[in-house]
Structure formats: C-alpha cells, structure tokens
Amino acid sequence: MKTSALITVYNRPEMAAACLRALALGSVLVDEAVVSDDGSEGQCVRKMQEVFSELPFPVRYVRQEHAGYRLAAARNNAIRAATGDYLISIDGDMLLMPDAVSAHLERARPGVFLAGSRALLGGEATRRALEGSLDRDALEALWEGADKRHLARDDFRFRRNLFLRRLGLASAHKPKILGCHFSLFRADAEKVNGFDEHFAGWGLEDDDFARRLYLAGVRGRAVIKSARALHLQHASVASKPAKIGESPNMAYFSRRDVPFYCAEGLNKAGRAFGVSGPVSGAAP
Numbered sequence: 001m002k003t004s005a006l007i008t009v010y011n012r013p014e015m016a017a018a019c020l021r022a023l024a025l026g027s028v029l030v031d032e033a034v035v036s037d038d039g040s041e042g043q044c045v046r047k048m049q050e051v052f053s054e055l056p057f058p059v060r061y062v063r064q065e066h067a068g069y070r071l072a073a074a075r076n077n078a079i080r081a082a083t084g085d086y087l088i089s090i091d092g093d094m095l096l097m098p099d100a101v102s103a104h105l106e107r108a109r110p111g112v113f114l115a116g117s118r119a120l121l122g123g124e125a126t127r128r129a130l131e132g133s134l135d136r137d138a139l140e141a142l143w144e145g146a147d148k149r150h151l152a153r154d155d156f157r158f159r160r161n162l163f164l165r166r167l168g169l170a171s172a173h174k175p176k177i178l179g180c181h182f183s184l185f186r187a188d189a190e191k192v193n194g195f196d197e198h199f200a201g202w203g204l205e206d207d208d209f210a211r212r213l214y215l216a217g218v219r220g221r222a223v224i225k226s227a228r229a230l231h232l233q234h235a236s237v238a239s240k241p242a243k244i245g246e247s248p249n250m251a252y253f254s255r256r257d258v259p260f261y262c263a264e265g266l267n268k269a270g271r272a273f274g275v276s277g278p279v280s281g282a283a284p
Contacts, residue, residue, distance in 0.1 A: 003105065004084030004186075005030040008074045009092035010038040010066075013047035014130045015232050020048075021134045022095040022230075024055050028102040030088065033059045036078035039066025069239050071179070072195035072205040076266050079186065079194050087189060090229070091180040094118060095129065097143060097228035098136050104183045104227050111188060113213055116181035117154050117224040118231040119146035126233040139230070146230055158222040165214070172211045172258075175220045179206030181229050184218070191216050193265030202240045203247035208258070215260035 005023055009016045020033060033055070037045065045063070052059040062081040064073060079087065088104050090096060104114055121129065125142055132138060161175040192212040199205035210220065241247055 001086055001105075001108075002031045002084040003086045003088065003101070004082035005033045005101075006036065006075065006078035006082060006087055006089040007033060007092050008036050008038065008071060008078060008089075009040060009048065010074075011040045011044045012092060012234065013040070013044045015234070016048040016092040017051040018130055018134060018232065019090070019092050019094055019096075020051050020055055020059070022097075022139060023101075024057070025098050025134065025136050025139065026096065026101045027098050028105060029057055030101060031084055032057055032082070034078045034081045035059060035061045035092075036074045036081065037061065037063040038070055038074040039064055069201050069237060070197070071202075072199040073197045075179070075205075076194045076197060079189055079266060082186065085186055086183065087186055088183040089179070089181070093232045093234060094180055095134075095139065095142070095230040095232065097139055097230070100227045100229055103223050107221060107223060107226075108183065108185070110185050111217065112219050112221050113177065113182060113184040113188065113210075114221055114223045114227070115158060115175065115177050116183070116222075116227045116229060117151055117178055118181055118229040119143065119148040119151065120231050121146050121233055123233050129230075129232060142230055143228060151224055155222055155224040158220075158224060162220065162222075172214065173207040174210070175222070177206045177210040177213075177220070179209070180231070181227070182206075183223075184213075188213065188216075188218050190266060191218070191260075193261045193263075193267055195265060196262035197264040198252055198262070199249045201248035202237060203244055204249040204253040208253055208262075211258060212260045212262065215258070 060081050062077045158175040161170045164170040195205055195209050
C-alpha cells in the first residue's frame with residue numbers, strides 16, 4: 001500500500017519546512033509528500049522548496065493562484081496530485097511525531113476515516129522548533145512541554161458522538177474531522193468527490209466532508225491519543241470569524257438534503273481526475 005502525506009500551505013515557509021522535516025523523522029516513512037499551496041508568494045515558495053531535496057521521500061508540489069482562502073480547493077489539489085492509496089492529510093503548521101504515521105497505518109481500513117488532533121505549542125516553543133535542528137529527541141521535548149489538556153476531552157467527545165451516531169442521535173457531521181489532521185483511503189475520498197469547493201473563506205469545509213463521508217457509509221474512528229502531532233503557534237488568518245456561526249459558509253453548510261457526492265469537488269463536469277496546477281520542485 002502506497003501512502004501519501006498531503007500538506008496544505010500558504011506562505012509561512014519556515015513552518016512548511018519544519019512540517020516536512022518532522023515527517024522525515026517518522027518511524028515509518030510515507031512514500032511521498034504532496035505540498036498543496038493556496039497561492040503563496042514566490043519568495044515563500046522558493047524557501048520551502050529548498051527543503052525538498054534533503055528529504056528521504058519525493059515531494060510533489062501543486063499550486064493554485066491566491067484568490068482568498070480556498071482550503072477546500074487546495075485539499076482537492078493535493079488529492080489529485082497524490083499517487084498513494086492511503087492519504088494522511090495535515091496542515092503546514094503541524095509537526096507529526098515520529099510514531100504518528102505508524103499509528104494511522106495500523107488502524108487504516110477501507111470505509112473508515114481516522115480523525116486526529118494536535119497538542120498546542122506556545123510562542124517560545126514554536127520559535128525553538130523553527131530555529132533549531134529537529135530530531136526525534138527535540139520533538140519529544142516539544143511534546144512534553146506542549147499543551148495537551150484538551151486531548152482527553154476531544155477523544156471523549158469523539159467516542160460519545162460515535163455512540164450517539166449508532167443511536168441515530170448525533171449531528172450529521174459528528175464525530176467530526178479536524179481538517180488539520182486526518183487520514184483515509186483515497187477511494188473513500190473519491191467516493192464523495194473530495195472536498196466541496198463551494199466552501200470558500202474560513203470554516204466548515206471539513207465538517208461538510210465528514211457529513212458526506214457518513215452519508216456515503218464511511219465510518220469514523222479516532223486516533224487522537226495514538227497519532228501524536230504538534231501545532232505551531234501563529235496568528236489566525238485575517239478572515240477567521242470570531243464565531244463559527246459567522247463563517248461565510250454557514251448558510252451553504254446549513255442547507256437541507258445534502259448529497260454525499262458534491263458537484264464542485266475532485267471531479268467536475270468535463271474534467272477527469274488529475275492534477276490541478278504544476279507538480280514539480282520549481283517555483284512558479
């Protein structure tokens with residue numbers, strides 16, 4: 001089984017480089033990484049691409065022009081560019097711990113998505129992660145100092161919502177996926193036509209993805225405790241609203257009779273599955 005790590009990025013080249021270097025420290029290596037760029041500036045692209053040649057796996061780079069916050073489209077671009085059977089999706093501000101890929105692969109099953117989470121690094125720890133040399137000991141030291149207080153609560157909520165779903169009492173998108181850290185078989189992503197690119201601007205594209213996976217018969221399982229990951233601290237995107245209800249996507253997300261297969265996804269009318277944008281190590 002071939003495994004692809006999908007990494008969505010926008011500017012922040014130091015974080016993207018750290019994300020890739022942490023992935024290279026895994027006890028089990030992915031077969032490839034796909035860096036999907038939501039339109040980073042040219043200088044940022046060149047800085048992150050400097051790391052590609054030092055990694056023990058090939059890196060495929062795909063880019064869309066910047067036209068606002070288009071994370072759903074960037075994730076679809078990553079899926080199109082990937083050649084793996086199994087997809088592990090993370091954001092470019094994440095550091096997977098050395099045992100994380102192994103934890104995903106041990107529980108990987110067709111018809112199941114795996115929902116992860118992340119411990120939170122503060123400003124000083126983030127600075128050390130970006131300025132120092134990353135190795136396994138350094139990652140473990142960062143993990144020890146990270147804020148992990150919410151992880152047990154997140155795991156409990158996932159399992160509670162899983163029980164409620166079996167009773168037919170859970171919300172349509174719960175237990176939910178955190179878009180910054182999840183995995184599934186490529187065939188299951190294709191079953192729902194990937195992410196719905198109607199979602200533009202911050203929020204709810206991952207909730208919609210989970211909802212449609214459930215509608216298609218894909219089950220959710222948690223790897224919140226076993227697939228350890230760290231989140232690098234940074235300022236929130238300017239478009240992030242104070243409350244999720246203020247997301248520009250809320251009205252679309254709240255519509256009735258949502259089909260499991262979205263129209264504006266991986267495969268659009270008149271376009272077969274394939275790479276959107278350049279796949280190479282060259283800066284645009």
